[in-house]
Amino acid sequence: MNVTRAEFLKLALGAGAGAALGVPLKAFAAGMTGTISYLTYESLPTTKKVTGDLIAALEAANPGLKINPLFTSPEAVRKQVASMLQSGTAPDIVNLDIEDATLYANAKLLEPVSDVVSGIKNLPDRWRAKIDGQDYFVPMGVKFTYSWYRSDLFEKAGLQPPKTWSEFEVAAKKLTGNGQYGYAVSSNETGDNPVSSLFSYAFSNGVNFVDDDGNVLFDQGANKVALAETLAFVARMSKFSPSGTNFGWGEIINSFASGKVAMADYIGSRLFAVTAQNNPQLAEVTKPMLQPYGKSAANRLSAEGFMVFQGSKNKEVAKQIITYLREGQRYFDYLWSIPLHVLPTTKEDFHGGYQKNDFVQKHQDIVEVINTAWDQARNPVYDLNGKKPSWQRAKIYTSTIYNKMLASVVQGGADPTAAIDQAAKAARSLVKNA
Known part of the structure; x- marks a missing residue:
C-alpha cells in the first residue's frame, strides 16, 4: 500500500461532524456584508464539509455576506500566501501556523486581533503570537x-x-x-x-x-x-x-x-x-x-490558527467570522472533523466538551498520551x-x-x-x- 498526498487528502477520518451546526446565530446576524476570502490548509473531506456548513449558516444569517473558501495543502500554503501578497491580493483570512504569524507580524503585514484573542478563556501565552502587547494570531488548534x-x-x-x-x-x-x-x-x-x-x-x-x-x-x-x-x-x-x-x-x-x-x-x-x-x-x-x-x-507543539492581513478590505468582518468559527459547538464540530489531530487550544476545552465525541471516547489511549504531553x-x-x-x-x-x-x-x-x-x-x- 502506498498513500500519495492526493489520496491522503481524500481520506475521511470517519468520526463525522457534530450535529449542532444550527447553533443560534443571533450575535452574527447583524448585517455583515462584503466578500471575504478564506485560505486554509485543512482540506480533508470531513473538514471541507464542516467548514462549508458553517459558512453556509453564516451567509444565510447575513444575506449581504459572501465567503469564498480556498482549500490548499500544508506543502503549498506558504508559497500561495507569499505569491498572493506579492500580487496585492492577500486573502482576508488565512489559516496558518504560529511561526508564520510571528514572521508576518514582524513584517508589519498583519492586523491586530487582540479583541478576538481576549475572548478565549484560559489560553496559554506560549500559544499566542503576542508582540509589543498586541495579538496577531488567533489559535484555532494545537498538535x-x-x-x-x-x-x-x-x-x-x-x-x-x-x-x-x-x-x-x-x-x-x-x-x-x-x-x-x-x-x-x-x-x-x-x-x-x-x-x-x-x-x-x-x-x-x-x-x-x-x-x-x-x-x-x-x-x-x-x-x-x-x-x-x-x-x-x-x-x-x-x-x-x-x-x-x-x-x-x-x-x-x-x-x-x-x-x-x-x-x-x-x-x-x-x-x-x-x-x-x-x-x-x-x-x-x-x-x-x-x-x-x-x-x-x-x-x-504545533499551533495553527487565523491571521487577518492589513491588506484585507473588510478586516472587522473577517475578525467577526473568526470569532464565529471559534465559538461554542461550532468550534468542536470543526475540531471533530479532524479528531484527536487538531485539538482545542485550552486544556479545559480538551477535558470538557471536546470529549463528547464517539471517536474521542473510543481512543482514550491517545487522549492519555496527549494529556501527558500537554x-x-x-x-x-x-x-x-x-x-x-x-x-x-x-x-x-x-x-x-x-x-x-x-x-x-x-x-x-x-x-x-x-x-x-x-x-x-x-x-x-x-x-x-x-
Missing part, C-alpha cells in the same frame, strides 16, 4: 508530536514501550530484520517533518536554540553538547530505518501503515487515522506513546525556555538550516559538532540579513 508503535511486535519480542533513548535504541534494534524496520527516520532537506521530530528530541535533551532577543544559542556551551548528542542519537536510530532521505509526512504514514516499520513519530493522530482507513487489522495493534526522551520528557510541549517560536515569541526563531525554523544540519549528519556522516557550527553560522547570517 503535539508523539510516537506510535506496533503492540503485536512488541509483545512478540517481549518489549515494553520505550521511555528513554537507550530503551528506544534497544527496541528498534530488536525489531529490525527480515525486511522489517524498527523505526522510521526522516532526514529530508526541505520538509518540516524531520525538524519537528528533531526538535522534540532536542527539547527533551535540554537544547535551547535561540533566546528571546534572537541570539543563536545552539552552538554555545551545554546547548551545543546536548544538540550534538541529539544528532548522534538520530543518526544511530537511522540504522534501524528504511531509507528516509526524502521522507515527508505521507511517506512516514506509508512506511507505518504498510507494516514496514514498528515505530514512527508524527504530529497528531493522522498516522493512526490513515492506518485505520487502509489497514484496519494493523490499526488494532497501533498504539500511541510519548516520544522517548534524552534527559526529561518534552515534545514539540504541559511539557513547547513551540519553536518560544523554544524550550522562551518567554515571548521570537521572529528570529521562526525565521530559522521555517528555513532549511536545521534540515541540512540533520541531513549532513544522518546522510553524509558529518561530525555533529561540525554540522552544528555550520548551521549556526548560516542561522546568524539569515537573521542578520533579514
Whole structure:
C-alpha cells in the first residue's frame, strides 16, 4: 500500500461532524456584508464539509455576506500566501501556523486581533503570537508530536514501550530484520517533518536554540553538547530505518501503515487515522506513546490558527467570522472533523466538551498520551525556555538550516559538532540579513 498526498487528502477520518451546526446565530446576524476570502490548509473531506456548513449558516444569517473558501495543502500554503501578497491580493483570512504569524507580524503585514484573542478563556501565552502587547494570531488548534508503535511486535519480542533513548535504541534494534524496520527516520532537506521530530528530541535533551532577543544559542556551551548528542542519537536510530532521505509526512504514514516499520513519530493522530482507513487489522495493534526522551520528557507543539492581513478590505468582518468559527459547538464540530489531530487550544476545552465525541471516547489511549504531553510541549517560536515569541526563531525554523544540519549528519556522516557550527553560522547570517 502506498498513500500519495492526493489520496491522503481524500481520506475521511470517519468520526463525522457534530450535529449542532444550527447553533443560534443571533450575535452574527447583524448585517455583515462584503466578500471575504478564506485560505486554509485543512482540506480533508470531513473538514471541507464542516467548514462549508458553517459558512453556509453564516451567509444565510447575513444575506449581504459572501465567503469564498480556498482549500490548499500544508506543502503549498506558504508559497500561495507569499505569491498572493506579492500580487496585492492577500486573502482576508488565512489559516496558518504560529511561526508564520510571528514572521508576518514582524513584517508589519498583519492586523491586530487582540479583541478576538481576549475572548478565549484560559489560553496559554506560549500559544499566542503576542508582540509589543498586541495579538496577531488567533489559535484555532494545537498538535503535539508523539510516537506510535506496533503492540503485536512488541509483545512478540517481549518489549515494553520505550521511555528513554537507550530503551528506544534497544527496541528498534530488536525489531529490525527480515525486511522489517524498527523505526522510521526522516532526514529530508526541505520538509518540516524531520525538524519537528528533531526538535522534540532536542527539547527533551535540554537544547535551547535561540533566546528571546534572537541570539543563536545552539552552538554555545551545554546547548551545543546536548544538540550534538541529539544528532548522534538520530543518526544511530537511522540504522534501524528504511531509507528516509526524502521522507515527508505521507511517506512516514506509508512506511507505518504498510507494516514496514514498528515505530514512527508524527504530529497528531493522522498516522493512526490513515492506518485505520487502509489497514484496519494493523490499526488494532497501533498504539500511541510519548516520544522517548534524552534527559526529561518534552515534545514539540504545533499551533495553527487565523491571521487577518492589513491588506484585507473588510478586516472587522473577517475578525467577526473568526470569532464565529471559534465559538461554542461550532468550534468542536470543526475540531471533530479532524479528531484527536487538531485539538482545542485550552486544556479545559480538551477535558470538557471536546470529549463528547464517539471517536474521542473510543481512543482514550491517545487522549492519555496527549494529556501527558500537554504541559511539557513547547513551540519553536518560544523554544524550550522562551518567554515571548521570537521572529528570529521562526525565521530559522521555517528555513532549511536545521534540515541540512540533520541531513549532513544522518546522510553524509558529518561530525555533529561540525554540522552544528555550520548551521549556526548560516542561522546568524539569515537573521542578520533579514
